[in-house]
Amino acid sequence: MALFMSSVDQTIVATGLPAIQRELNAPINWSSWTITIYALGQVLAMPMAGKISDIYGRRKVFLISAAVFTVASLCCGLAGNIYVLVALRLIQALGGGAFMPSATGIVSDHFGRDRDRALGMFTSILPIGGIIGPILGGVFVAVWSWRGIFLVNVPIGIVLIVLAAFFIPAAAPRATSRIDVYGISLLGALILAAMFGITYLGSGAIPLYNPVFLVSEAIAATAAWFFVRHTKRAATPFIPYRLLRGRGFGVMNVINLLYGAAALGFGALVPLYAEQRYGMAPLASGVLLTARAVGMISVAGIAVLTLRRTGCRFPMMAGFLVLAAGLIAMASTPHLPTYAWLAIAAGITGCGMGLSVPASNNAGLQLAPDQVAAIAGLRGMFRQSGSIIAVSVTTAIVARSGDPGLAQAHVFLAFAALLLVILPLVFTVPDHRGNW
Numbered sequence: 001m002a003l004f005m006s007s008v009d010q011t012i013v014a015t016g017l018p019a020i021q022r023e024l025n026a027p028i029n030w031s032s033w034t035i036t037i038y039a040l041g042q043v044l045a046m047p048m049a050g051k052i053s054d055i056y057g058r059r060k061v062f063l064i065s066a067a068v069f070t071v072a073s074l075c076c077g078l079a080g081n082i083y084v085l086v087a088l089r090l091i092q093a094l095g096g097g098a099f100m101p102s103a104t105g106i107v108s109d110h111f112g113r114d115r116d117r118a119l120g121m122f123t124s125i126l127p128i129g130g131i132i133g134p135i136l137g138g139v140f141v142a143v144w145s146w147r148g149i150f151l152v153n154v155p156i157g158i159v160l161i162v163l164a165a166f167f168i169p170a171a172a173p174r175a176t177s178r179i180d181v182y183g184i185s186l187l188g189a190l191i192l193a194a195m196f197g198i199t200y201l202g203s204g205a206i207p208l209y210n211p212v213f214l215v216s217e218a219i220a221a222t223a224a225w226f227f228v229r230h231t232k233r234a235a236t237p238f239i240p241y242r243l244l245r246g247r248g249f250g251v252m253n254v255i256n257l258l259y260g261a262a263a264l265g266f267g268a269l270v271p272l273y274a275e276q277r278y279g280m281a282p283l284a285s286g287v288l289l290t291a292r293a294v295g296m297i298s299v300a301g302i303a304v305l306t307l308r309r310t311g312c313r314f315p316m317m318a319g320f321l322v323l324a325a326g327l328i329a330m331a332s333t334p335h336l337p338t339y340a341w342l343a344i345a346a347g348i349t350g351c352g353m354g355l356s357v358p359a360s361n362n363a364g365l366q367l368a369p370d371q372v373a374a375i376a377g378l379r380g381m382f383r384q385s386g387s388i389i390a391v392s393v394t395t396a397i398v399a400r401s402g403d404p405g406l407a408q409a410h411v412f413l414a415f416a417a418l419l420l421v422i423l424p425l426v427f428t429v430p431d432h433r434g435n436w
Helices: 002-023 033-056 058-077 082-123 125-143 153-167 181-201 211-233 246-278 282-305 313-331 338-365 369-400 404-426
Strands: none
Touching: 002 033, 002 058, 002 082, 002 125, 002 153, 002 246, 002 282, 033 058, 033 082, 033 181, 033 369, 058 082, 058 153, 082 369, 125 282, 181 211, 181 369, 246 282, 246 313, 246 338, 246 369, 246 404, 282 338, 313 338, 313 404, 338 369, 369 404
């Protein structure tokens, strides 16, 4: 239920983005912060929640996350301007981002040696939210208001908290180290400054040498340098340095970053693309994400069950190629009725994600099975960072373009190229078959 609710909010807002932009009278590059700030909050929350759940217990962190997400959703539904909405979306994301590491740890603890299959099936819940989210978003925008996009989380969240309190068993803490507030702050400053600079650049005819843009990116670069330095030297950094480098973790982090840009960034932009290039209604454009989710869930189950035989490399490579093919089709001139062509292309991208996600998830977990929560948080952090970069850069390009729809089509082709760049990296990932 928690992952379902969190995944719904990743797709449902993309459907309502044009309506939010119109009602709150906000430019597209700042409206897109309702998506990117959510990703930023998850970037900060995922590794932090993994560490906190080890210190204080997974059940406690899970319950607090659910409460934060539910209250923030209620406040988002009542927001009166784009700036308040963006701030509340950050708080909502902190709760939603903490679900994955704590929930992954709970499931991993419960299933033991079968955790690879359990986690593969567990994370396949995410596409269900991807199926329902766009439809709900389109319905709310069409018959009521974009505010329903957030208010729908409130009753679900209340039920979730009650059920979790009764049915999730308490577990003893696994660690006693302190939370690395300084490292978390540096990472937040890095991403926020980079986002702000890119978004400001898309505000109009602003040149690359504009002082606001240059200062923002300089702050981001400085924060990045201090973050790496701190991670190397700190006794207990919130992201251990060994999880950032090397043939295993270093390569998987790069793969997850590029994958997040191409797959998650693409998903956030599909409804906007359909509306701006082809003039589709919100409900119709949102259902394209449902087609993607259907493709993903139809393949993911089979991919999970065969993972021990195939290993991780083959399904990752096959999935990236299929996803790239779907992106190219989405950007191409339709050779069927427009909606059918876009729906098929979206479904193909979903099949590619269904093939690659279970394998890429387990490729990281098998490197250090004793740190499941931390690795799940790190994986989500890099994927969401990629998504933030993709959405921020794309909306800045769209805001400055004379043909926004065509500009997005070119961006989708760039995403496909990113996936092809990933392929050689997959060969360097350690691959173990059998029981992990």
